[in-house]
Amino acid sequence: xxxxxxxxxxxxxxxxNQYEAKAYSSLLKIGTAxxxxxxxxxxxxxxxxxxxxxxxxxxxxxxxxxSNENAKIYTPVPSKVFLEKTRKEWENDFxxxxxALRELETEANKQEIYVFTVKGxxxxxxxxxxxxxxxxQYVMVSMxxxxxxxxxxxxxxxxxxxxxILGVGHNIxxxxxxxxxxxxxxxxxxxxKLHWFIVSADGSKLLYGYSAETDRDAFYTxxxxxxxxxxxxxxxxxxVSRLVSDKENEEKLxxxxxxxxxxxxx
Amino acid sequence: xxxxxxxxxxxxxxxxNQYEAKAYSSLLKIGTAxxxxxxxxxxxxxxxxxxxxxxxxxxxxxxxxxSNENAKIYTPVPSKVFLEKTRKEWENDFxxxxxALRELETEANKQEIYVFTVKGxxxxxxxxxxxxxxxxQYVMVSMxxxxxxxxxxxxxxxxxxxxxILGVGHNIxxxxxxxxxxxxxxxxxxxxKLHWFIVSADGSKLLYGYSAETDRDAFYTxxxxxxxxxxxxxxxxxxVSRLVSDKENEEKLxxxxxxxxxxxxx
DNA sequence: CTATAGGTACTATTGTAGTGGTAATTAGAA
DNA sequence: TTCTAATTACCACTACAATAGTACCTATAG
Numbered sequence: 001x002x003x004x005x006x007x008x009x010x011x012x013x014x015x016x017n018q019y020e021a022k023a024y025s026s027l028l029k030i031g032t033a034x035x036x037x038x039x040x041x042x043x044x045x046x047x048x049x050x051x052x053x054x055x056x057x058x059x060x061x062x063x064x065x066x067s068n069e070n071a072k073i074y075t076p077v078p079s080k081v082f083l084e085k086t087r088k089e090w091e092n093d094f095x096x097x098x099x100a101l102r103e104l105e106t107e108a109n110k111q112e113i114y115v116f117t118v119k120g121x122x123x124x125x126x127x128x129x130x131x132x133x134x135x136x137q138y139v140m141v142s143m144x145x146x147x148x149x150x151x152x153x154x155x156x157x158x159x160x161x162x163x164x165i166l167g168v169g170h171n172i173x174x175x176x177x178x179x180x181x182x183x184x185x186x187x188x189x190x191x192x193k194l195h196w197f198i199v200s201a202d203g204s205k206l207l208y209g210y211s212a213e214t215d216r217d218a219f220y221t222x223x224x225x226x227x228x229x230x231x232x233x234x235x236x237x238x239x240v241s242r243l244v245s246d247k248e249n250e251e252k253l254x255x256x257x258x259x260x261x262x263x264x265x266x
Numbered sequence: 267x268x269x270x271x272x273x274x275x276x277x278x279x280x281x282x283n284q285y286e287a288k289a290y291s292s293l294l295k296i297g298t299a300x301x302x303x304x305x306x307x308x309x310x311x312x313x314x315x316x317x318x319x320x321x322x323x324x325x326x327x328x329x330x331x332x333s334n335e336n337a338k339i340y341t342p343v344p345s346k347v348f349l350e351k352t353r354k355e356w357e358n359d360f361x362x363x364x365x366a367l368r369e370l371e372t373e374a375n376k377q378e379i380y381v382f383t384v385k386g387x388x389x390x391x392x393x394x395x396x397x398x399x400x401x402x403q404y405v406m407v408s409m410x411x412x413x414x415x416x417x418x419x420x421x422x423x424x425x426x427x428x429x430x431i432l433g434v435g436h437n438i439x440x441x442x443x444x445x446x447x448x449x450x451x452x453x454x455x456x457x458x459k460l461h462w463f464i465v466s467a468d469g470s471k472l473l474y475g476y477s478a479e480t481d482r483d484a485f486y487t488x489x490x491x492x493x494x495x496x497x498x499x500x501x502x503x504x505x506v507s508r509l510v511s512d513k514e515n516e517e518k519l520x521x522x523x524x525x526x527x528x529x530x531x532x
Numbered sequence: 533c534t535a536t537a538g539g540t541a542c543t544a545t546t547g548t549a550g551t552g553g554t555a556a557t558t559a560g561a562a
Numbered sequence: 563t564t565c566t567a568a569t570t571a572c573c574a575c576t577a578c579a580a581t582a583g584t585a586c587c588t589a590t591a592g
Contacts (some may be wrong), residue, residue, distance in 0.1 A: 002326060035538075075382050081393050094280065100291075104295045116341050283549090313550085313572075314572085336571070
């Protein structure tokens with residue numbers, strides 16, 4: 001038998017070890033069995049199955065029937081029972097941690113340092129999401145399709161809250177309202193196909209870097225001049241994009257910029 | 267400095283190790299700092315702080331500023347970002363496991379075995395809760411105050427769903443409707459102060475054993491005759507309880523039992 | 533004598549906690 | 563000015579505990 005690895009891994013992330021995960025999932029599959037059978041089914045060494053089953057019972061994942069003197073029969077505790085218990089415990093821990101960290105966290109003594117490095121694809125995306133969640137007034141973005149799709153739920157949620165979203169999207173099929181489009185990158189090809197993204201929230205917090213597909217770092221800043229610079233970059237990009245499609249001249253450019261800027265400040 | 271142990275433990279249950287937990291919580295507290303300072307604040311050995319901070323950054327809990335050649339300055343990623351990321355990952359795993367286990371679980375080949383043993387206080391309580399959650403028609407219980415309080419939310423929820431609850435409570439201050447009361451145990455003292463509990467759901471699943479305060483096993487059964495026996499035991503208890511308070515005679519006893527039973531089947 | 537059944541008691545591996553020692557830079561005290 | 567102590571950064575270990583995996587043993591039913 002070969003249970004899918006992914007399940008075992010995930011059971012382990014819920015707190016079981018490899019043998020426990022194997023034993024429990026096998027037991028669920030076969031219903032009721034003695035230790036020997038569970039060992040065969042799960043691939044757990046025969047020599048180990050007895051102590052593993054004992055810890056499984058202690059952990060509340062299996063029930064025993066001690067019928068004949070030295071012959072124990074095991075039945076799985078229904079997955080619902082196990083899952084509900086696990087969820088409750090986890091949510092308790094999570095809530096406690098949430099409160100404890102909130103108390104510790106002091107915005108006050110963060111030093112005035114310009115740019116911090118955020119490492120790792122998942123970490124970068126998580127940080128972007130949080131920025132979007134916390135945005136009140138407006139969000140300015142510039143990103144390619146891949147990043148856009150990762151952040152789409154949060155962008156929409158942001159918009160529904162009445163938070164303005166504007167910026168440029170590159171190669172995006174269905175951009176949300178107020179988002180300019182650079183379609184095929186004719187006028188705006190990045191060197192070496194490196195796709196930048198910028199997410200700026202309320203002009204006070206900004207994350208920028210290479211899109212999540214590459215494994216490069218991203219940068220976080222609350223520094224006003226950095227933010228000004230990058231928001232300005234997006235603004236320019238937006239107006240260029242409009243000019244290109246409207247075939248109009250340079251005079252209109254400045255007035256458009258003003259218009260956009262006033263729209264932000266309302 | 268001495269951060270409360272509980273927070274560190276719980277952070278570890280969310281996937282960090284001791285050093286990571288110490289480093290992150292200390293970093294949140296002090297805001298921005300170099301590795302040395304974090305080491306002093308957190309109690310992590312100086313010799314280890316550098317690799318710990320590296321993994322912290324990789325895990326997305328800290329941001330670095332690599333200003334001067336060999337002087338890195340760290341700032342905590344806001345707890346919200348960390349917590350949201352952790353929750354998302356956990357919920358993903360949890361949902362996957364839920365589905366995977368549900369698929370594996372086959373009620374079919376559970377053998378007809380009479381009584382299974384459930385070990386461990388927490389496991390017993392969890393199982394009771396699940397029984398109450400799954401009950402549709404009626405629940406019959408007999409329990410003492412301590413167990414009652416542990417199960418009170420689920421009992422109430424059960425009742426709100428329109429599921430009948432009846433039985434006896436021992437030493438319980440505010441029993442919910444349809445629950446008889448044995449107040450001070452004058453007429454019903456358990457030997458050796460051992461407090462039994464019984465939770466029977468829809469006459470098809472039943473868990474009984476010593477109350478959670480002792481560390482004894484509980485027993486689970488789906489066997490009809492076991493369930494009949496124990497439900498009958500509760501019924502007798504109920505009528506005796508009523509008789510005692512009403513000071514009436516034995517003839518009424520049988521008619522009361524009938525009344526109760528008809529009430530169940532409706 | 534082979535498959536089933538139930539073990540004891542190890543070894544190996546890995547992740548983590550904790551220590552010893554090195555070396556460079558900086559801030560004050562002699 | 564020179565010496566010293568504190569601060570900072572780092573390598574390379576040891577120690578320990580949890581987990582994974584192995585060697586070997588007995589007993590019984592067919």
